Each structure stands twice: as C-alpha cells, then as structure tokens.
Amino acid sequence: xxxxxxxxxxxxxxxxxxxxxxxxxxxxxxxxxxxxxxxxxxxxxxxxxxxxxxxxxxxxxxxxxxxxxxxxxxxxxxxxxxxxxxxxxxxxxxxxxxxxxxxxxxxxxxxxxxxxxxxxxxxxxxxxxxxxxxxxxxxxxxxxxxxxxxxxxxxxxxxxxxxxxxxxxxxxxxxxxxxxxxxxxxxxxxxxxxxxxxxxxxxxxxxxxxxxxxxxxxxxxxxxxxxxxxxxxxxxxxxxxxxxxxxxxxxxxxxxxxxxxxxxxxxxxxxxxxxxxxxxxxxxxxxxxxxxxxxxxxxxxxxxxxxxxxxxxxxxxxxxxxxxxxxxxxxxxxxxxxxxxxxxxxxxxxxxxxxxxxxxxxxxxxxxxxxxxxxxxxxxxxxxxxxxxxxxxxxxxxxxxxxxxxxxxxxxxxxxxxxxxxxxxxxxxxxxxxxxxxxxxxxxxx
Numbered sequence: 001x002x003x004x005x006x007x008x009x010x011x012x013x014x015x016x017x018x019x020x021x022x023x024x025x026x027x028x029x030x031x032x033x034x035x036x037x038x039x040x041x042x043x044x045x046x047x048x049x050x051x052x053x054x055x056x057x058x059x060x061x062x063x064x065x066x067x068x069x070x071x072x073x074x075x076x077x078x079x080x081x082x083x084x085x086x087x088x089x090x091x092x093x094x095x096x097x098x099x100x101x102x103x104x105x106x107x108x109x110x111x112x113x114x115x116x117x118x119x120x121x122x123x124x125x126x127x128x129x130x131x132x133x134x135x136x137x138x139x140x141x142x143x144x145x146x147x148x149x150x151x152x153x154x155x156x157x158x159x160x161x162x163x164x165x166x167x168x169x170x171x172x173x174x175x176x177x178x179x180x181x182x183x184x185x186x187x188x189x190x191x192x193x194x195x196x197x198x199x200x201x202x203x204x205x206x207x208x209x210x211x212x213x214x215x216x217x218x219x220x221x222x223x224x225x226x227x228x229x230x231x232x233x234x235x236x237x238x239x240x241x242x243x244x245x246x247x248x249x250x251x252x253x254x255x256x257x258x259x260x261x262x263x264x265x266x267x268x269x270x271x272x273x274x275x276x277x278x279x280x281x282x283x284x285x286x287x288x289x290x291x292x293x294x295x296x297x298x299x300x301x302x303x304x305x306x307x308x309x310x311x312x313x314x315x316x317x318x319x320x321x322x323x324x325x326x327x328x329x330x331x332x333x334x335x336x337x338x339x340x341x342x343x344x345x346x347x348x349x350x351x352x353x354x355x356x357x358x359x360x361x362x363x364x365x366x367x368x369x370x371x372x373x374x375x376x377x378x379x380x381x382x383x384x385x386x387x388x389x390x391x392x393x394x395x396x397x398x399x400x401x402x403x404x405x406x407x408x409x410x411x412x413x414x415x416x417x418x419x420x421x422x423x424x425x426x427x428x429x430x431x432x433x434x435x436x437x438x439x440x441x442x443x444x445x446x
Contacts (some may be wrong), residue, residue: 001034001035001038002102003011004034004244005027005031005034005074005439006031008030008049009026009027012026012053012055013214015284016102016105016155018102019101019102019105019106020048020102021102021103021105021106021323021348022102022103022106023323023344024106024110024348024351025106025110026053026122027110027112027352028250028348028352028355028367028425028429029429030049032425032426032429032430032433033049033429033430033433034165036430036433036434037049038193040341040391042441043076043437043441044124046440046445047202047435048105048329048440048441049438050176050369052109052112052433052436052437052440053109054135055078055080055082055083055105055108056080056081056082056083057080057081057155058078058079058080058081058101058105058154059075059077059078059079059080059127059152059416060077060078060101060363061076061077061078061151061152062074062075062077063075063076063077063131063144063147063148063151063320065140065143065144065146066122066139066143066225067136067140068137068139068140068401069144070129071209071225072228073144075107075129075131075144075148076129076130076271077127077128077129077148077151077152077319078099078103078104078108078127078128079104079125079126079127079131079152079156079161079163079210080101080125080126080127080159081108081125081155082105082108082109082111082112082123082124082125082201082246083112083123083124083127084123084440085114085123085228085440085443086116086121086122086123086435086436086439087115087120087121087123088122088123088134088157088158088159088161088162089124089125089129089160089161089162089384090111090112090121090122090123090125090161090162090163090164090375090376090379091107091108091115091120091124091125091126091163091164092107092127092128092163092165092166092168092169093126093127093128093129093149093163093164093165093166093173093177093313094124094126094127094129094166094167094168094169095127095129095131095132095133095168095169095173095206096105096128096130096131096132096167096168097130097131097132098118098130099128099129099131100130100258103323103403104126104127105126106130106284106323107126107166107347107358108124108126109124110124110347110348110368110369111124111125111126111376112124112432112436113369113373113428113432113433114368114369114370114376114432115373115376115380115430115431116433116435116436117369117373117408117410117411117412117428118373118380118404119407119408120377120378120380120381120404120406121139121346122162122376122380122383123125123289125161125163126166126180127163128168128169129144129148131144131148131168131420132168132169132404133169133173133326134288136170136427137207137230138172138255141172141173141176142176145148145173145177145180146166146180148178148183148345149176149177149180149184150184150190151182153180153181153185155221156181157185157189157191158189158190158191158216158383158386158387162190162191162192162379162383163191163192163193164192164193164375164376165194167239167322167332167339169194170194170240171194171196171206174192174194174195174196175195175365175412176198176294177192177193178191178192178199182382183191187202188200189386190382190385190386190387192380193379194206194382195381195382200379200382200385200386201300201382202226202378202385202391202392202397203391203392203393203394203397203399204378204394204396204398204401205375205378205379205382205397206240206244207240207241207244207247207248208244208371208374208375208378208379208401209240209241209244209321209345209375210240210241210242210244210245210246210247210248210345210374210376211239211244211245211247211373211374211398211401211423212371212372212373212374212378212401212404213245213318213343213344213345213366213371213376214228214245214249214252214322214343215248215374215401215402215405216343216366216370216371216389216405216408217316217341217343217364217366218252218373219393219405219409220222220341220343220358220364220366220409220422220424221316221364222343223339223413223417223422224364225366227250227252227282228249228253228254228316228359229252229253229304230253230254230255231248231254231255231314231315231316232254232255232257232313232314232315232320233249233254233255233257233314233315233316233317234256234257234258234309234310234312234314234316234318235249235256235309235316235317235318235320235337235345236259236260236261236265236308236310236318236319236321236325236346236349236377236442237259237260237319237321237322237345238259238260238280238284238291239284239318239320239321240306240410241345241372241375242259242260242318242320242321242345243277243280243284243285244283244431245279245318245320245345246259246327247274250273250277250320254316256270256271256272256443257271257272257312257314258276258309259272259280259291259294259309260291260307260308260309261290261307261321262320263290263291263306264290264291264292264303264304264305264306264307265303265304265309265312266291266292266294266295266301266302266303266304266307266446267301267302267303267304267312268298268300268301269300269301270300274370274446276287276294277297279297279298281414283286283333285399291303292305292419300302308325308326308330309335310326310330310331310333310334311330312337312338313337313338314334314337314339315338315339315341316339316340316341316342316343317334317338317339317341317342317343318343318344318345319342319344319345319346319349319350320345320346320349321346321349322346322347322349323346323347323348324348324349324350325346325348325349326342326349326350326351326352326354327351327353327354328351328353328354328356328357330354331350331351331353331355331357331358332356332357335357335361335363336341338391339362339395340363340364341365341366342358342363342366343362343371344367344368344371344372345368345369345371345372347372347440348367348368349368350367350426355425357366359423361423362421364422365401365424365425366424366425367424367425367428369428369432370408370412370424370427372426373404374401374405376405377401377405378397381397381400394411408428411428411431412424412427412428412431413427414427414431415427415429415430415431416428416430425435
C-alpha cells in the first residue's frame with residue numbers, strides 16, 4: 001500500500017512542486033483512505049482521489065489600497081474553491097504575511113473533510129491575502145477589506161461560497177467585508193459568517209472552535225473513563241480559539257497553565273482562572289498587546305521568549321495557534337512528560353513526525369479536521385439561522401454544537417477503532433472521505 005501512496009504523492013508533488021504544506025495535508029489523508037479506494041473499484045475508476053486533490057476553482061487577484069500616509073500598497077488576494085459536492089464552498093479568510101497559494105490549498109483541502117464530518121451540507125474552500133492587519137489603523141484595514149471584497153464579491157454568495165474569519169480576520173474585518181459586499185451586491189444575505197449579532201450573526205460563533213476542541217477532548221477521555229476535570233492543560237496561542245478553549249476547560253473544572261503568541265509563552269503554575277482569562281481577552285482583543293505583559297500583571301508567573309508551551313508538564317494539550325507548531329521533539333517531550341490527550345484547535349498544528357509519535361504512544365489524539373470542526377459547524381448553524389431569518393438562543397446553539405462534536409467523535413470511533421485503541425486520524429479521514437466520494441459518484445464526472 002505504501003508504494004501506491006508514494007506513486008500517488010509523486011504525481012501530486014510534480015503538479016504542485018512548491019507547496020509543501022499541501023503535500024503534507026494530502027499525504028495524511030491519502031495514507032488513511034487509500035486502502036478504502038483500493039478496495040472499491042468504483043472509487044478507482046472514477047478517480048475520486050485524483051479529483052479531490054484538484055481545486056474546482058482557484059482565484060488569485062491583486063488588492064490595491066491606500067495607507068494613512070497616502071501611499072499606494074498592493075497585496076495579493078486568493079480564494080480556493082476546493083470541493084462543492086455536498087454543499088456550497090465554506091471556509092475562512094486568512095490575512096497574514098505568510099499566506100500563499102500552497103498554504104491556502106492545504107487549508108482548503110483540510111476544510112473539505114472537516115466540513116464533511118460536521119453532518120451539515122457544506123463543501124470546502126479557503127481564502128485570504130498576504131496582508132498583515134497588525135499595526136494597521138482601522139481606516140487602513142477598512143480600505144484594504146473594501147478593495148479585497150471589490151473583487152471577491154463576484155465569486156461568492158449564500159448558495160455558492162460563504163467565507164468566514166480565520167487568522168487576522170475577526171469581527172472588525174468581517175464587518176468591513178460584509179458592508180462592502182452588501183453595497184456591491186445590493187442585497188442583505190448571509191454571505192459571510194462570523195457577523196455581529198445585530199446583523200445576522202450567531203451566538204456562540206466566536207467561542208465555537210475552542211468550545212468544540214474541548215468537547216472533543218472530553219469525548220476522547222470519556223472513552224477511557226476519564227475527564228478534563230482536575231487535569232492540567234496547556235494551551236498555545238492567545239486568540240479566539242485559545243481564549244475560548246481555556247474558558248470551556250475552566251467551566252468543566254480543568255486547569256489552564258499556558259498561553260502564547262508568536263514571540264513566546266507565559267506559564268502560570270497556579271492556573272489561569274476566569275479573572276486572569278478576562279484580562280488576557282482585554283489585552284488581546286481590545287489593546288492588541290503581547291502576551292508577555294501577563295507577567296507584569298500577575299506575580300509568580302514566567303515568560304519564555306521564543307518558546308512554545310510544549311515543554312510544560314501537562315495532562316492535556318490544546319495546540320490552538322497555527323500549522324506545524326508541534327514538531328517531533330515537542331511531541332516526544334509532551335509524551336515523556338505524561339501528556340495523554342491532544343485536541344487540535346488549530347489547523348494541522350502537529351508535524352507528520354509528531355503525529356507518528358502520538359499514534360505510537362497510543363495517546364488520545366484528535367486531529368484538527370475533527371477536533372476543531374466546531375467553528376465551521378457553528379458557521380453552518382449561522383447560515384441556517386440566516387436562511388430562516390431566525391435567531392437561536394445561546395443555549396440552543398451551544399447544544400447543537402455539542403451534539404455535532406459528539407457525532408463527529410462517534411464517526412471517528414466507527415472508522416478508527418483498532419482493538420482497544422482509537423486512531424482518530426484514520427477515523428476522521430475515512431469518515432469524511434466516504435461521504436464526499438459517494439456524493440461525487442452520484443453526481444457524475446463534473
């Protein structure tokens with residue numbers, strides 16, 4: 001089987017030679033699903049895998065805008081419309097200097113399987129720009145967003161492609177993007193998710209990815225007659241996902257001891273309680289400060305310049321920052337220090353070698369496409385509310401989110417159980433693949 005996988009990957013790499021993140025994402029899926037493909041002649045004949053790795057559409061465009069000094073700036077915008085077999089394209093927009101075609105294709109490919117797992121009728125896509133909102137004024141961000149949407153608007157719609165936020169695209173950016181879409185399209189529709197509550201947004205949407213990652217971790221631990229309650233947890237990042245992961249961990253009764261950003265990690269041995277978490281939220285969301293300021297505010301805490309949290313002893317780890325933030329050495333350190341559950345809030349935050357370490361150690365490892373699907377699931381719930389012109393209560397949305405995460409976990413167990421061990425990587429990939437593949441077969445060669 002490895003020879004078949006290698007031959008398939010050789011073709012993918014030849015066609016996408018400068019996109020290592022995309023290669024990584026494809027290989028992880030192909031290694032899990034190739035036995036299913038080889039055992040099903042219909043999938044082979046229809047070349048389902050070959051079609052899945054090719055985006056249905058790739059959009060790339062220039063984004064000119066004027067900064068506060070009157071200088072013209074030019075960025076590059078993208079939208080990858082990967083697969084619409086089970087519904088309209090759905091996936092976030094990322095504004096970050098690292099954005100390029102390969103990273104967005106990896107994210108779009110992951111999104112296809114993640115969205116399939118949610119049980120909702122949504123396909124997969126991803127987009128963004130190599131624009132950095134950090135250090136920009138609100139007016140500069142507004143001008144950029146308006147220019148970006150002036151091109152993107154012609155390619156999206158509530159029944160075609162529904163973007164959301166991602167790294168660098170929060171409530172402010174979604175507001176500017178939606179305003180420009182509304183003006184250009186001359187209609188008020190649910191074309192973006194993550195909107196403000198007063199204009200079509202959903203309760204629980206900001207919290208959803210973090211809450212979902214914790215719900216998934218709790219389900220994994222429940223299979224071992226265990227719980228997050230009383231456990232020491234490390235969290236990376238300090239944005240939305242990290243913040244609400246910590247909030248839900250505290251609600252269940254766990255203890256959060258780390259947060260981080262691109263410059264370093266803070267460690268609070270006594271635990272980051274609700275009051276401290278509220279301070280972090282104000283620091284990051286309002287003042288847009290750096291996480292090192294935490295140690296100036298709270299005594300008995302540490303700041304580790306240039307380090308990620310994975311050297312800190314813990315029971316449960318929630319990587320919630322960015323791709324490949326856990327390398328093979330980090331994974332070994334986590335396992336050696338007694339970590340036995342990892343639930344990924346970020347997209348593909350563990351390197352392939354790190355994943356092998358987790359699987360070999362037989363810890364409870366929830367890959368991002370399953371563990372962080374709560375965000376896009378709640379975006380799907382926002383779409384439903386928009387379509388019905390309804391607004392559900394916080395309790396109803398949270399209840400639906402919790403139910404979706406339980407169902408994702410059930411599907412992963414169904415397709416990933418190997419004796420007493422559950423391989424959630426295989427389970428998530430195979431469950432997502434079969435649903436999409438069968439739908440593609442039903443719809444013909446399109």
